Amino acid sequence: xxxxxxxxxxxxxxxxxxxxxxxxxxxxxxxxxxxxxxxxxxxxxxxxxxxxxxxxxxxxxxxxxxxxxxxxxxxxxxxxxxxxxxxxxxxxxxxxxxxxxxxxxxxxxxxxxxxxxxxxxxxxxxxxxxxxxxxxxxxxxxxxxxxxxxxxxxxxxxxxxxxxxxxxxxxxxxxxxxxxxxxxxxxxxxxxxxxxxxxxxxxxxxxxxxxxxxxxxxxxxxxxxxx
Amino acid sequence: xxxxxxxxxxxxxxxxxxxxxxxxxxxxxxxxxxxxxxxxxxxxxxxxxxxxxxxxxxxxxxxxxxxxxxxxxxxxxxxxxxxxxxxxxxxxxxxxxxxxxxxxxxxxxxxxxxxxxxxxxxxxxxxxxxxxxxxxxxxxxxxxxxxxxxxxxxxxxxxxxxxxxxxxxxxxxxxxxxxxxxxxxxxxxxxxxxxxxxxxxxxxxxxxxxxxxxxxxx
Numbered sequence: 001x002x003x004x005x006x007x008x009x010x011x012x013x014x015x016x017x018x019x020x021x022x023x024x025x026x027x028x029x030x031x032x033x034x035x036x037x038x039x040x041x042x043x044x045x046x047x048x049x050x051x052x053x054x055x056x057x058x059x060x061x062x063x064x065x066x067x068x069x070x071x072x073x074x075x076x077x078x079x080x081x082x083x084x085x086x087x088x089x090x091x092x093x094x095x096x097x098x099x100x101x102x103x104x105x106x107x108x109x110x111x112x113x114x115x116x117x118x119x120x121x122x123x124x125x126x127x128x129x130x131x132x133x134x135x136x137x138x139x140x141x142x143x144x145x146x147x148x149x150x151x152x153x154x155x156x157x158x159x160x161x162x163x164x165x166x167x168x169x170x171x172x173x174x175x176x177x178x179x180x181x182x183x184x185x186x187x188x189x190x191x192x193x194x195x196x197x198x199x200x201x202x203x204x205x206x207x208x209x210x211x212x213x214x215x216x217x218x219x220x221x222x223x224x225x226x227x
Numbered sequence: 228x229x230x231x232x233x234x235x236x237x238x239x240x241x242x243x244x245x246x247x248x249x250x251x252x253x254x255x256x257x258x259x260x261x262x263x264x265x266x267x268x269x270x271x272x273x274x275x276x277x278x279x280x281x282x283x284x285x286x287x288x289x290x291x292x293x294x295x296x297x298x299x300x301x302x303x304x305x306x307x308x309x310x311x312x313x314x315x316x317x318x319x320x321x322x323x324x325x326x327x328x329x330x331x332x333x334x335x336x337x338x339x340x341x342x343x344x345x346x347x348x349x350x351x352x353x354x355x356x357x358x359x360x361x362x363x364x365x366x367x368x369x370x371x372x373x374x375x376x377x378x379x380x381x382x383x384x385x386x387x388x389x390x391x392x393x394x395x396x397x398x399x400x401x402x403x404x405x406x407x408x409x410x411x412x413x414x415x416x417x418x419x420x421x422x423x424x425x426x427x428x429x430x431x432x433x434x435x436x437x438x439x440x441x442x443x444x445x
Contacts, residue, residue, distance in 0.1 A: 153366070153370055154367075154370075157350070157363050157366060157367055158350075160354065160359060160363060161350065161353040161354050161363070162353050162354065162355065163353045167349065167350065167353055170345075170346050170349050170350075171346045171349075171350060171367060173342060173346070174339050174342040174343040174346055174371065174374075175343075175370070175371060175374055177335070177339050177342075178339070178374065178377050178378060178382055181335070181382070181386065182385070185385075185386065201385050202385060205377075205381060205385055209374075209377060212373055212377075213373070216369070216370055216373045217370070220366045220369060220370055223287050223362055223365070223366050224362075224363060224366050227359050227362050227363060
């Protein structure tokens, strides 16, 4: 059993490294996700001008930006395999669990890089209070894990359909709303200067959601992948 | 056959009593009568959703096309009852809180259910190959159903709400209704469920016959 687990980790890493190498060669996914994030951020900042925003609005805007950036790039990871017609080879050489974990970690990497740039820019452009920065970072990390946990399986599903891009947002949105509500509420409280204890319930909810989404995805992924 | 006439009779009696007995909730008054119809509809909506997930699991295990048909029909009926529950809920919201829609957590939950059903049918229309469509939409139906407990039980408790929470069961899991209200409510719930079973059975028989005709066994 231990051998098997070690095998899964190294196989997942192999899939991850393969995707990372492909990404670094063209940077197509990263570019799309980056430019989308920056465009949305610029639009928000530009249209608001010098208006002083309440924490409630700031929290909502921040997650809208992250959500749309994520929607623009996270489906790439499977769509690319189908378009380059490499999915079949990957299916023959790697087992489904390894593919799923590899793709999940790859999506996490994409979003973390994106958020690492967008978040400071957001704070600079909107002049948001930075007092609870460490707590905000915690919410951000949990939020990104939740986003990837809920969308990786959906990305695999839509890669096999005929209208890929539009369908990704349509299928992901209902599953992401509970997360977005909790994330917006939590960010709002932290930006308003409340302590981490105030949002512990929301964080528990977010972590539980991520765990359940990943468990369900792992169980269902092989049915999608073998189609 | 006899139980179908019984449904008709029981529904008539329930409608009669739901309007002639005192209103179930004193503070809200007459508008609270909608509770005899609204909650059974919301209940069927969740049941249909669960059935859709159940038949989807069955499909993925056995790859029998009939199970996919049944998953779709459950989803279709679920969508119908979901719309009914949303509309009756909005009417109730208008009377008691002054606006048809105010993003109360329960309204958010039912809106998400509507979106999930919509997404499910959008996915089905985007895949041409029949087997692939069945398998992928089954996966989505199961995946989306996993979120339902969060929507129904968790979200309304961590987000501030206006919805009457102790109308059926209070915090100590005890019934807060009087005997009369309880009797009408549970009869209504039972009859609504029976109507759902009836419609579902008709659709099921239709699909069994259709599949048999396709394969030429009748």
